[in-house]
Amino acid sequence: MEKLLVWMSRYELAGYDLYHLAACFFLFSVIGWMVESIYISLCNRRLTNRGFMTGPFCPIYGVGATLGYIILHPFAHNIVALYIVGALLATVFEFLVAKLMMKLFGEVWWDYNDKFCNYKGVICLESTLAWGLYAVIIITFLFDKVIGFVDRYPRIWGLKTIALVFAMAIIDFGYHFAMSVKIDEETREDFIEKKDEIVDFCHRLIGR
Secondary structure, eight states: OHHHHHHHHHOEETTEEHHHHHHHHHHHHHHHHHHHHHHHHHHHTSOOOOSSSSSSOOHHHHHHHHHHHHHHGGGTTOHHHHHHHHHHHHHHHHHHHHHHHHHHHSSOSOOOTTSTTEETTTEEHHHHHHHHHHHHHIIIIIHHHHHHHHTTSOHHHHHHHHHHHHHHHHHHHHHHHHHHSOOOHHHHHHHHHHHHHHHHHHHHHHHO
């Protein structure tokens, strides 16, 4: 575990090493899930899990926030440029994710057909404007706060937590992915059998 931590500390992107970026990915995945689930629950007037997985984890937000920071942090001192570039890049990202979901699952998990100025129900003006605002908040304020939270705890414990969450997310995502796509029953059963092996490996990793 210590060797992995040393290796992750060697490489930096946008001023942060791989350890901090990995931690931010997982935290923003949880934050994104919380924000969207709360918003949709209020709209539906009932508790709604907006994630693909069972757990409180939505990796699209982790990828978007972390990759977005790496790309957009040079615009941090130009709010107008940050807003515009952030809105456009996030909209492109949303469109590409929708295309990928259509290929994998045959459906998209959101629908903007009732929104003004939408394109095929997968992107719309309202979400584009919101993405720009989110970009400004994340780049100028929230990302550094998340980094500060990560630095409150020893790195070795942070890395163990990342490993545990990663293993749980892989199991969760893999199971739901297997249930969603067209694969044979034998493959599904093989994956379910592998879950215990992954859990045992994770326990050994955490115990080191």
